[in-house]
Amino acid sequence: MLDHEYTTKDVFRKNFFKNWRKEMTHEERTVITSLSKCNFNEINEYFKTKTEERKNMSKEEKLKIKHENESVVKAYGFCLMDGHREKIGNFKIEPPGLFRGRGDHPKQGMLKRRVQPEDVIINCSKGGNIPQPPAGHRWKEIRHDNKVTWLCSWTENIQGQVKYIMLNGEKDWQKYEMARNLKGVVDKIRSQYREDWKSKEMRIRQRAVALYFIDKLALRAGNEKEEGETADTVGCCSLRVEHIKLHPELDGQEFMVEFDFLGKDSIRYYNKVSVEKRVFKNLQLFMENKQPGDDLFDRLNTAILNKHLQELMDGLTAKVFRTYNASVTLQQQLKELTNPEDNMAAKILSYNRANRAVAILCNHQRAAPKTFEKSMANLQTKIDSKREQVLLTRREVKSAKADYKVRRDEKSRKAVETKRKALERTEEQLMKLEVQATDKEENKQIALGTSKLNYLDPRISVAWCKKWGVPVEKVYNKTQRDKFAWAIDMAEADYEF
DNA sequence: GATATGACTTAGAAGCTCCCAT
DNA sequence: ATGGGAGCTTCTAAGTCATATC
Structure with missing residues (x-):
């Protein structure tokens, strides 16, 4: 990773060095005390040479490798699901490496450890062909759960999240039919949330303004995230006061809201939109007596919003608006x-x-x-x-x-x-x-x-x-x-x- | 009601391949 | 024959949302 921008970042270097030291022997630990004094040239050159060698292989050698890869896919890249041979989306266990979180991720650079068979749960049919673990190893568990689609799972060590090996979805049709259903009720929903802008209850006003943003701007729902565990990103419900600016007039337009925040994958969302007067007034109200770091919608979260949407249409959630729009x-x-x-x-x-x-x-x-x-x-x-x-x-x-x-x-x-x-x-x-x-x-x-x-x-x-x-x-x-x-x-x- | 967990969808980057211009 | 780059594939992080647990 020496050529990558990651290695210039303090957090990355700090996390890496801390994790690396844990892996060292006592003697290594006494000698290697500062990352900046480490010289990785030798191993870097070694891998560069390897890459070069691969590039310079003969046509035949390259073809041979290609065939070998194909036979691996043939053997491991498919599964039998309900009697159909199906292609597996990702059939390889993730290799060890340094964690590459997006944006300012507090855990970037940490050591992602090698997954052992002992970490892996196999989910397959009862009495079926149970895959053999590598020699000398055993699986963590063999499970026969036909309520889920995954074939194999393990828990990753950086965030403690479960990772899966599964097929490539293909429940697409249902998703688009749901979005088409929304088409039938969206007018009603829109007039409803416009009514709700006038509600006596703050939580209802907040819900209505948030839904307006989700509908008009195709914002994501915005679940809460555990602070300090991930990059600081937000969606609609988790917007903070500091993420919007109100301009009674801007560029010759009235009631302008200026959005500036980091969304999924720390991609910046920047937009200036003219909103209805009522929305503008509500936003002013929501921001009253708050600090920049306070939640804009303090009476709202995705669970509340989705519960409300569920009542408006069977199966409706915030993300359906994105698909629909x-x-x-x-x-x-x-x-x-x-x-x-x-x-x-x-x-x-x-x-x-x-x-x-x-x-x-x-x-x-x-x-x-x-x-x-x-x-x-x-x-x-x-x-x-x-x-x-x-x-x-x-x-x-x-x-x-x-x-x-x-x-x-x-x-x-x-x-x-x-x-x-x-x-x-x-x-x-x-x-x-x-x-x-x-x-x-x-x-x-x-x-x-x-x-x-x-x-x-x-x-x-x-x-x-x-x-x-x-x-x-x-x-x-x-x-x-x-x-x-x-x-x-x-x-x-x-x-x- | 809050919080944790699990399963599944969505996301941009990195890696790879193949084709075209030279 | 070659090298560069567009387009495709792979990779895995980061969301959403339902459900279980406290």
């Missing part, structure tokens, strides 16, 4: 952005833009790729030379035409035709490159994958593809097509979320 946004954006006249590349750009609108709503961000500027510049060079080429070809068409005017023969007529075709082709190529550049630029810090995989009802995308004659492969890769096979089967061009 994401899918509705995609559908509406696709409708708005797709131009029937557009060619394929432009249609796909529109799709990506609709996808992007959702990613922005859900605040799905990524670090700008390290090579972004360079690859952008490369693309620009390509565009410039393609433009040159278009101009050149255009001149060639002109002169071919002139030539034909003089000669009036079959050969020169054909030459005009050929040049014209060539021009068409290069213009198309140029257009494609320009679209690619636009897409890339707009996507610099936005991650589309998360919403595509977890929030967007795939039937909307499939229907859009069918409606505009776009091959599904342009929108979903192989894995995604497998995951969404049910939707590809089911959705027709007229599907409405």
Whole structure:
């Protein structure tokens, strides 16, 4: 990890050294007393050499390793569930290493210890083929619990959390049906929470304002977290006074709320939104006589909120609003952005833009790729030379035409035709490159994958593809097509979320 | 009602592969 | 043939939410 930014962080170094010292012999402990005096070059070089060696292996050797890996997947990557052979999502036990928590995690750098068979619980059918532990070892427990989906579990030593080996979910359909159910009652729920802004009871007002944020801004529920055990991040219910600023007027708009907080994975949420006057007044009320570190919604938590939602609709929870709003946004954006006249590349750009609108709503961000500027510049060079080429070809068409005017023969007529075709082709190529550049630029810090995989009802995308004659492969890769096979089967061009 | 635990979903980063330009 | 990078896969952390326990 020497090349990683983690190793420059005090907390990381402190935790690592503390844990490392616990592993040392008495003698080592007396000699090795300061991390900053340690020189890891030798072992670092050793691993670099190993990597280099791997890279320089012959084609045959690489192929051999590939086959070996494949046979491991074949042997361990599948299970028999209710008589079906199913692919296991993660079939390898997590190896030991240094804990890489996100953001300012107080436990970053701690030693994540090796998991032994003695730590592992196996969950399988009674009387089935019980997997054998490695020689000389035994499992912690063999269990036959058919109420859960996991095959194997162990408790990790950093946070004491249970880790699982399980399949890749696939309860997607239910999730999207739940979100569609919300569509039927959302108007009622909205007018209800607007009424509740006026409630005599503070807890009801807080619940109503929080729900408004969850609905309007697609915020996460925001469970309480144990202080000091994890990075300091929040969601809606756990917002603190310090996370919002109220502006009666800002940028020419009234009743502005400025959000600034770290959400899941310590991704910053920054947004300025104009809210209804009643919401604004309520927020002022909630913040009265409070310190920056106090809870904004002191009479509310996720349990209370979800209990309320449950009463409004069977199975409704806070996260359903995210799914609902994401899918509705995609559908509406696709409708708005797709131009029937557009060619394929432009249609796909529109799709990506609709996808992007959702990613922005859900605040799905990524670090700008390290090579972004360079690859952008490369693309620009390509565009410039393609433009040159278009101009050149255009001149060639002109002169071919002139030539034909003089000669009036079959050969020169054909030459005009050929040049014209060539021009068409290069213009198309140029257009494609320009679209690619636009897409890339707009996507610099936005991650589309998360919403595509977890929030967007795939039937909307499939229907859009069918409606505009776009091959599904342009929108979903192989894995995604497998995951969404049910939707590809089911959705027709007229599907409405 | 508060708190802990467990199971499952969602998340961005890291790693890997394969394809294209040179 | 090669090297770089886009796109895909893997990895595992970090959420949500239901249920058990105090």
